Amino acid sequence: xxTTGWGRVEQAVSLAVAGLATGSMPFPVERDAVRDTALRxxxxxxxxxxxxxxxxxxxxxxxxxxxxxxxxxxxxxxxxDLCDREMVVAMQETAEPRLSQRVRQALLLRLPVDQxxxxxxxxxxxxxxxxxxxxxxxRSLMRTVNAIWQAAQDESSGMxxxxxxxxxxxxxxxxxxYWLARGQDEAALAAFIxxxxxxxxxxxxxxxxxxxxxxxxxxxxx
Numbered sequence: 066x067x068t069t070g071w072g073r074v075e076q077a078v079s080l081a082v083a084g085l086a087t088g089s090m091p092f093p094v095e096r097d098a099v100r101d102t103a104l105r106x107x108x109x110x111x112x113x114x115x116x117x118x119x120x121x122x123x124x125x126x127x128x129x130x131x132x133x134x135x136x137x138x139x140x141x142x143x144x145x146d147l148c149d150r151e152m153v154v155a156m157q158e159t160a161e162p163r164l165s166q167r168v169r170q171a172l173l174l175r176l177p178v179d180q181x182x183x184x185x186x187x188x189x190x191x192x193x194x195x196x197x198x199x200x201x202x203x204r205s206l207m208r209t210v211n212a213i214w215q216a217a218q219d220e221s222s223g224m225x226x227x228x229x230x231x232x233x234x235x236x237x238x239x240x241x242x243y244w245l246a247r248g249q250d251e252a253a254l255a256a257f258i259x260x261x262x263x264x265x266x267x268x269x270x271x272x273x274x275x276x277x278x279x280x281x282x283x284x285x286x287x
Contacts, residue, residue: 071246074187093146096146103125116188118133121133152171167218168213168262171213172237172240173255180249210234
């Protein structure tokens with residue numbers, strides 16, 4: 066990816082994260098085993114060959130393009146959803162009692178240290194960062210953030226639900242960009258996530274102290 070292309074991805078991710086505060090959850094993407102199989106084959110080579118109808122035909126059959134009438138944007142959006150689902154399944158056996166650590170584990174599962182997946186993701190996010198993607202990047206990020214909370218077994222609702230997802234959206238967006246650029250070292254990636262989560266915890270503690278502070282008592286007028 067060129068420097069210009071990477072800059073476009075960074076900007077698009079930042080705007081998409083900022084946009085998580087508006088709108089409702091997007092509709093689920095179409096899911097079936099045939100599409101999932103085709104996506105896995107395409108994702109395995111997408112880092113080198115890109116997300117295109119021709120590459121999809123080459124790896125999944127001459128009529129595989131019929132599975133994704135929306136073309137490359139639909140392919141990448143559906144692949145992101147598939148990665149979300151696989152992360153949720155992988156988290157089902159976790160016994161970690163702390164919510165923050167379950168979130169940490171979900172982030173590491175969603176963004177694994179896998180060169181082929183990272184290369185495919187870089188190419189895929191470049192596709193979603195184009196004007197013709199029409200909000201696919203924002204939809205994908207919303208689904209992923211929601212899937213992480215689902216995997217972490219968070220059951221909050223109302224404004225707490227909204228606030229938590231906005232906070233996690235910022236953490237995930239930053240972690241995603243770090244992973245795309247330098248995510249080949251699992252220890253470094255884990256440390257980056259730890260710093261982000263620690264920052265969220267400190268901010269929450271500060272807000273709690275400020276909200277619990279009593280107003281100063283003013284003397285009665287003489």
